[in-house]
Amino acid sequence: MTIRCEDVRKLLERFYDRELKGKQLTAVTAHVQECVNCSKELERIERVGRALKAHYEQVAVSESLSGMWNRVSEAIETPAAAEPLSFREKLLGILRLPKPAWAAVAAVAVAVILVFAYLPGNQDSTFAANDCIIDSVVAENCSIMVYETGNAGMKVIWVMDEGTSGTNNNGGVTS
Amino acid sequence: MEQEERMPSDEELVERIRQGEQAAFQTVVEKYQQRMYAVAYGLLGNREDALDTVQEAFVKAYRSLAKFKGESSLYTWLYRITVNAAIDLERKAGRREEVEFREEIEPDEEKGEYPAAPPSENPVEQLMRKELGGLIEDAIQKLPSEQRTAIVLREIEGLSYKEIAGIMKCSEGTVMSRLHYGRKKLQELLGPHLE
Ligand SMILES: [Zn+2]
Numbered sequence: 001m002t003i004r005c006e007d008v009r010k011l012l013e014r015f016y017d018r019e020l021k022g023k024q025l026t027a028v029t030a031h032v033q034e035c036v037n038c039s040k041e042l043e044r045i046e047r048v049g050r051a052l053k054a055h056y057e058q059v060a061v062s063e064s065l066s067g068m069w070n071r072v073s074e075a076i077e078t079p080a081a082a083e084p085l086s087f088r089e090k091l092l093g094i095l096r097l098p099k100p101a102w103a104a105v106a107a108v109a110v111a112v113i114l115v116f117a118y119l120p121g122n123q124d125s126t127f128a129a130n131d132c133i134i135d136s137v138v139a140e141n142c143s144i145m146v147y148e149t150g151n152a153g154m155k156v157i158w159v160m161d162e163g164t165s166g167t168n169n170n171g172g173v174t175s
Numbered sequence: 176m177e178q179e180e181r182m183p184s185d186e187e188l189v190e191r192i193r194q195g196e197q198a199a200f201q202t203v204v205e206k207y208q209q210r211m212y213a214v215a216y217g218l219l220g221n222r223e224d225a226l227d228t229v230q231e232a233f234v235k236a237y238r239s240l241a242k243f244k245g246e247s248s249l250y251t252w253l254y255r256i257t258v259n260a261a262i263d264l265e266r267k268a269g270r271r272e273e274v275e276f277r278e279e280i281e282p283d284e285e286k287g288e289y290p291a292a293p294p295s296e297n298p299v300e301q302l303m304r305k306e307l308g309g310l311i312e313d314a315i316q317k318l319p320s321e322q323r324t325a326i327v328l329r330e331i332e333g334l335s336y337k338e339i340a341g342i343m344k345c346s347e348g349t350v351m352s353r354l355h356y357g358r359k360k361l362q363e364l365l366g367p368h369l370e
Contacts, residue, residue, distance in 0.1 A: 013351070013354060013355060013358065017329060017335075017354070019335065019336055044362060045358065048330075048358065048361050048362055048365055048366065048369065051307065051311060051365065051369055052315070052326070052330045052331060052361075053331050053333075055307070055308045055311045055312075056213045056216060056217050056327075056331045057213065057331070058304075058308070059213065059216055059308070060210070060212050060213035060216065061209070063209075063212055063216075063222060063226075065208045065209060065212060065229075068204060068205075068208045068226075068229060068230065068233075069201050069205060069208075071226075071230045072230055072233040072237070073201070075230060075234045076197075076200075076234055076237050076238075
């Protein structure tokens with residue numbers, strides 16, 4: 001199989017990355033052994049690759065990482081306080097508010113749900129197939145779920161007080 | 176013969192960590208910290224962020240070890256977490272202090288953290304290597320994040336397209352195109368210095 005320079009150029013990076021197989025590999029291997037231009041092009045690719053590898057390996061070898069395990073183990077010992085749960089934390093903060101303030105939040109949320117429920121085209125169910133749960137929190141007295149509606153592109157905060165709803169939404173996405 | 180302690184396999188280590196053996200996790204950290212640091216440093220371009228990222232990645236790995244199904248190798252899984260941690264950090268930092276960091280990442284001989292250059296290198300060669308290193312880091316930081324990630328995983332870590340695609344959650348074709356454009360740019364920036 002003979003192969004033109006033009007075609008070799010298209011395969012050269014894959015050749016260099018050792019991702020070519022079979023006939024293509026054979027053809028390109030043979031070609032770069034004979035063609036000065038293509039072998040120069042390959043050399044250019046190699047040169048940059050080698051320089052990068054050499055530099056970053058040197059950087060990594062030079063860095064003292066002897067303290068890494070201590071850093072990691074300390075962080076592991078520290079309970080999930082460091083976990084990036086800011087959204088949940090915020091919601092849990094709301095839940096911890098004194099009752100009157102909490103009632104206000106719930107009222108607003110109920111209002112939002114009502115507005116949403118009566119939007120035209122959303123009569124069928126509160127939850128449509130293309131709705132996307134952003135996050136949810138299930139707490140002792142109530143649960144909060146935030147989701148985005150696919151139809152209206154609206155974010156809805158759903159607050160469920162204990163016992164007021166038979167719908168149990170455990171499917172919250174939490175990451 | 177007795178003295179030669181066999182290095183446990185990654186599967187074994189994972190199993191032992193799952194059974195609560197923290198020393199096994201220490202082995203994993205020590206085994207992969209250098210490679211993960213090279214990736215983090217390549218992506219972020221400064222040692223403080225790279226060290227934070229490696230730490231963060233190991234902590235995340237430890238906490239989500241249950242999610243590691245063994246479909247990919249442990250190190251590609253760790254790379255994936257490292258890449259994500261680096262991207263998170265980049266986003267948080269707004270990725271703007273690069274210029275200021277540039278001074279800080281110069282090797283600081285006094286601290287003794289960077290060992291002397293190999294004995295075969297004379298001072299001129301040493302200087303040239305340092306200068307080239309600066310150019311390389313500048314060039315790689317100029318790449319868009321996706322291209323940089325693909326380049327780092329391929330050129331520095333030698334991962335296959337398939338592995339990179341798995342880590343970056345994209346197709347192998349996308350990996351190829353990211354590598355191609357990244358290389359083109361690097362060639363432009365570094366080529367003349369490498370002739
Ligand atoms: Zn040719």
